[in-house]
Amino acid sequence: MADAVKHTITIPASTEYLVQVREFVAKCARQADFMETDIGDIRLAVDEACTNIIKHAYKYDRNQEIYVQIEINKNWLNITLLDSGIGFDPGNSKKPDIQESIRQKKRGGMGIYLIKKFMNKVEYSHNGTMNEIRMKKMRPSIVSED
Amino acid sequence: MADAVKHTITIPASTEYLVQVREFVAKCARQADFMETDIGDIRLAVDEACTNIIKHAYKYDRNQEIYVQIEINKNWLNITLLDSGIGFDPGNSKKPDIQESIRQKKRGGMGIYLIKKFMNKVEYSHNGTMNEIRMKKMRPSIVSED
Amino acid sequence: MSDFEINNRSINGLEIIELRGELDAHTAAQLETALQKLIALKNYKIIVNCHELEYISSAGLGVFMAYIEDVRSLGGDIKLSNMSPKVYNVFDLLGFPTLYDILNDEADAIEQFNIKT
Amino acid sequence: MSDFEINNRSINGLEIIELRGELDAHTAAQLETALQKLIALKNYKIIVNCHELEYISSAGLGVFMAYIEDVRSLGGDIKLSNMSPKVYNVFDLLGFPTLYDILNDEADAIEQFNIKT
Ligand SMILES: Nc1ncnc2c1ncn2[C@@H]1O[C@H](COP(=O)(O)OP(=O)(O)O)[C@@H](O)[C@H]1O
């Protein structure tokens, strides 16, 4: 059994780098044998988490950085995001009520729900000066192919 | 406030009539102002329920009949299916495990899950010689349109 | 870097916006501007053709939420068409299909506008 | 009465099945026959293009479940492409996207086969 493989990327905290994070994530997920649909889901989860860090943790201060690490082990794809912005814990988020948001002229509140929907596990924590978001998704066991 | 509107169709218990049931259902759902996506969901729920009656309640005896009634009232679309075949109650059906079904060379077990997923409420009952399936879906309240 | 593009067409008083590429928190601003322009010019019957939209995040969904009420109260609508399954899935998870008219084809969306007029 | 049709094409050793219309408990038998024929003729690399498939019920899904293991154990696969959101949604609700390769375009499905060969 091979050791876990790790890949990392660090981006400035600005939305124009989201596309690079998505490409990085897709490449890793493809290497971990996910089907195309799941690769799309994982890209979205990481995009939403990075967008939140840029908007809420760093309040659009583009001098800050986001660190993204992806570990592929036998059964799991593990993603870790680190930032040094405002700390946060989402608690239990329920399904957003879009109709209600439209009425109240709000347009957000969907990101964390999507992250939790697409990943098998999501944890927010705070260590010293860093915030850490860990998420994991189970690798596929392809019918009759191994 | 107008009285509830009712529409009915009766079909022979054979799969070639499923297409007619779907057209009937779509017409009623459109009249009740559902969005196209929801109309598709309702058609599928009724198709699955009729397919089950044909296969399981009547065991493909095409001399039997299925009666479908749709009632549109202020807030709800109510669908009632009647058959005189073998009685049945699905209890609590959980999400089918497709990977497991493939391994066991089974290919069914998805219909009731889809019916419950797409409708807000589904009830099976037995009255005298008839089985009754009742399902309902809430009519849309369109943002700012009334 | 982000690969996103918007094209406009009009057909018999309906405005068609075609989206191409990836709609995220960065490119959402372009869509916002395009919708604002249409509304400023009193075009309230809008079809967003998503045929070549390859990706959408919640920032993109937010733009559609921001204008739907105004447009409807002015007798129009924003109807969406030609989504890929991947893109539709995001709308679906959040319950958009019950609130927004999402059609398989642009032609169906045009037809829906014509039925209601 | 049911409006369903299957067309076959082959491209460089890949078999493309195009579905058109509504796939239900009645028309599922036609798809079953089409797949059985391909497998009998030792064609295990199959792409099902769903571009014009307007409807699928669980009876249709069942056909895909019945042959995937055999085809994969013989070195092939059944890949699905060009689904409309409505059709994809049914596959998705039942967890197919994790078990089956579902691609936006037929060209992507062809590419996936070529990568693995
Ligand atoms: N990484 C983060 N750091 C700080 N606050 C956050 C973070 N992620 C989310 N939040 C907070 O949680 C709320 C909900 O997040 P989300 O569901 O993504 O919706 P949105 O970002 O669109 O408001 C945000 O409005 C914000 O207050």
Ligand SMILES: Nc1ncnc2c1ncn2[C@@H]1O[C@H](COP(=O)(O)OP(=O)(O)O)[C@@H](O)[C@H]1O
């Ligand atoms: N109307 C019915 N009458 C009798 N038995 C039924 C009926 N509907 C469902 N069943 C039973 O419940 C089981 C599960 O139904 P379903 O989820 O639709 O899967 P499938 O029909 O593909 O097996 C069926 O296999 C059958 O035994």
